Structure formats: C-alpha cells, structure tokens
Amino acid sequence: MFDMERKHQLVLLIMAALILFGAGFKYAQVQGDQVDNNQLIADVNVSGTGETNNAGEKDMKPQEIMVHMAGEVQNPGVYRLTAGSRVVDAVNMAGPTEASALDYLNLAAPLQDGSQIIVYSKDEFNQGLPAGAGSGTRGPSLPERELAGFVGSSGLININTAGQAQLEELPGIGPALAQRIIDHRTKNGPFLSTEDIMVVSGIGEKRYEQLMDLITVY
Template sequence: MPGADPPDSSPPSALPGRGAFDPGRRGLRALAAVAALVVAIAAYLAWQARPSTEPAPEPAVVQPDAPRPSAQASPQSLVVAVTGRVRKPGLVRLPPGARVADAIEAAGGVLPDTDLSAVNLARKVTDGELIAVAVPGLPAAGAAGDTGNGAAAGGPVNLNTATLAQLDALPGVGPVLAQRILDYRARHGEFRSVGDLRQVEGIGESKFAQLKDLVTV
C-alpha cells in the first residue's frame, strides 16, 4: 500500500525491565561470595552459641594424717647442790649419768686458783647430793669415802655432810630452808655444834627445838 511503512524485520528486543536486574557473570560471582561469607558467619555464630561442656574437676585426694611419733618420756633429771669455790653455787639439774665435772660446769665453773687435785671429776653424781668444791672442813667432791650420803639410814642427819634432799626431808624444813643450811655451811665451814643451826636464816627457837634431836655434827 502506497505510503505505508515497511514492516520492521529486526528481532524482538528482550522483555522490558529484565535487563535492569541481570547481574551478569561478575554480579553472580559477587553474590555467591557474599552468600558464602554470610553462611560462614552464620556457621561461626552457631558454633559459638553451642552449649559448652566443661570436664568436671577431679575430686581431691585427701591423704590421711600420718601418725605423729609419740614423744618419748625423757629420763628424770638429777638435782644436786654445788657449793664452794664455783661461780654460781646452788642447785643444778643434770641428766642421768652426769659426773662431778658436769655439775661444776653447770655451776659456772670454778673460781680462779681453785685446787681441784683432790676432786674426783669423773665420779657419777647421785640425785640430791652436795658437791663441795674446796670448802674447808668438808670432804672434797668425789674424794675417797664420799658417797654423797649425809648419814646412815635411820640415824640423825649430819649437818656437815647432808645433802639437800636429806635436809629437805626433815620435818618443817623444805627445799628453801635446806638450801639456806647448805649456803651457811659453804660460807662458814662445817657446823661445830647443833646449836649453830640457830644462825641459819629462818630457824628460830621453835624450829630449832623441832630439829635439834634429828641432826648431828
């Protein structure tokens, strides 16, 4: 028909609007990478949120207390009186089996210029005895015949040889007064008579009357 436009022979174009959302191959790869990242993050968060199970602590093993070694009873110590030329005269405590030398050492040792030639330093001491070191009128400690006894059993107590224990055993004396008697004997030498007891501090007339028939010199 004259004047009419010839028919359009070009191929039909794509549907309108579809090409605007077509990401192409690069877009698809980008979307796939984002999707993989999202999946990885979701998996990580799910792994973190899983309930954790901690191993129960092992029960502590309580060791029973080892039995303590029982303390052995220490042997009873000896008490002797040391008088004369020593630095610290008086009572000393010594272990069983101690000797005269140990007693003198426990009393501070002897004073200078003290003659110990007559003293048997090796003799074992007995509980309650008097060790006289260079005291005029008294047998030397450990000398021959010195047994540490003040008197024969059952007889009067000899004031010049009696031990602290023997004096302490007298009625109404006790350890304090017994030590005073020993100290008086150490300072003044042997008792010349029983009446000299009245010179000891703490022994009055009544005490002397109680003791005079129980002691001798």
C-alpha cells in the first residue's frame, strides 16, 4: 500500500515537472517571437527613414537649366545655371564687355531652359540691328531697333523676355502698360501662352487682337 502511494506521488511529480517544462518552453518561444518582431519593426523603421532622407536629399538638389550666351560677351558659350536664374546671372557668367548694349536687355527676365541670349554692341544698336538678328545672321540694318536676343527669326516679340523699350513698340502698349507686363512676369513667372497677356490689367480682348500676330512666348 505504501509503495503504491509513493509510485502515485512520483507519477504526479513527473507530470508536474513536464507541465512546468512545457510552460517554460512555450514562454521562451513567445518571448523569442516578440524579439524577432521588434527587430523586424526596427529594421523597417531604419530602412524607411533612410529612403525618406535620400528622397529629401534628392528634392533639395537645385534643378539646372542650360542657356546659350552669344554676341558681345567675353566668353560666349553654353552655361549651366540654377532654375529660376535671371538674364543678369547669365550675362555676368559670360562676362559683358564695355561695348555690350545691356541697357536694351531686360536683365530681370527669368531664363528659360534651352534659350539663347544674344548680346549686341552699342554700335549695332546705334546703326540699327542687322536683319535676321534672331537667327544670328547679318545683313542690311533694320529700320526698327529690336531688343538683343529676344526677337526670333520670325520677327515676333517674345513677351517673356522683351524689355520696356521693345514692348512699347507694340501697338497700344505705352510705358505704364509695358511696365505692368514686366512686373507681372517677374512676380508670377513667364507667360505660358500669348493669351495669358490678357491677365495684365489694361489688356483686354480687343487689344490682344492687335497684338496676337506680333507676339510669341518660349
């Protein structure tokens, strides 16, 4: 009888030990899974932060444009500038000469990627610009004085880059209205189409009809 009780107690102890061992093993397994999950989350967070930082660094890099400087400058050629640069920045990079007719350039005009700026000399303006000035060819002088670098071979005036004097050559555009055109594009950026000039106070549909065949944007 006594042996039976001891055997029974021994079986109970073994079962209790197995239960405790199983519970401990399960607990350790759960803790291990939690550590793995936490490590995985940490790795994902670190990776995500790195990608965000890289994207931010890319966004912070300034965009560049390229313009061709020609004519009366010390170093004609193609220059890289930061997007948003003005004509004066390109002129300074190319180096104006004492003979450069800078007074006829709109130095505050925003630069366009892929554009060409031709700086003419003061003598050329005094004598009248050569025919085909926009395309870089030379010939008989023109009766009107076109703005250096801002009249295309078609003869149309680029309202995004034309200066005060050239804008005043357009029908119905006086000094005050020409200045408003310059102020608007300086503040709001270049016109996207010739029709956009009608957003300038003082230029309605009738006046635009007089200008539409004489102006361009690029």
